[in-house]
Amino acid sequence: MPKIIVLPHEELCPDGAVLSAEAGETVLDVALKNGIEIEHACEKSCACTTCHVIIREGFDSLDESDELEDDMLDKAWGLEPESRLGCQAKVTDEDLVVEIPKYTLNHAAEDH
Numbered sequence: 001m002p003k004i005i006v007l008p009h010e011e012l013c014p015d016g017a018v019l020s021a022e023a024g025e026t027v028l029d030v031a032l033k034n035g036i037e038i039e040h041a042c043e044k045s046c047a048c049t050t051c052h053v054i055i056r057e058g059f060d061s062l063d064e065s066d067e068l069e070d071d072m073l074d075k076a077w078g079l080e081p082e083s084r085l086g087c088q089a090k091v092t093d094e095d096l097v098v099e100i101p102k103y104t105l106n107h108a109a110e111d112h
């Protein structure tokens, strides 16, 4: 069974976590199932950026993002080459190391 190693995130997961996943599950669903409350403002329909995660290891094992996802990601806070929308990135049989960005766009907006 593949694992998702979540790097520490101040609010959502201060000590980091190691989650077991099943191939075909999305990174977001695995996190939510394990009590890591990544936001998902559009209810996983690829229409927001609040579920943005960065895949630090294992990025290439994921299906490529489609155009819609890339368009959304362009608007994400702290975009990186290995950014994905958590609700669109499906685990395969490889382990992943995932970082949850410090802010989502919603938060970033509130801070200003």
Ligand code: FES
Pocket (backbone or CB within 6 Å): 039, 040, 041, 042, 043, 044, 045, 046, 047, 048, 049, 050, 051, 072, 085, 086, 087, 088
């Ligand atoms: S929850 Fe909105 S794009 Fe993933």
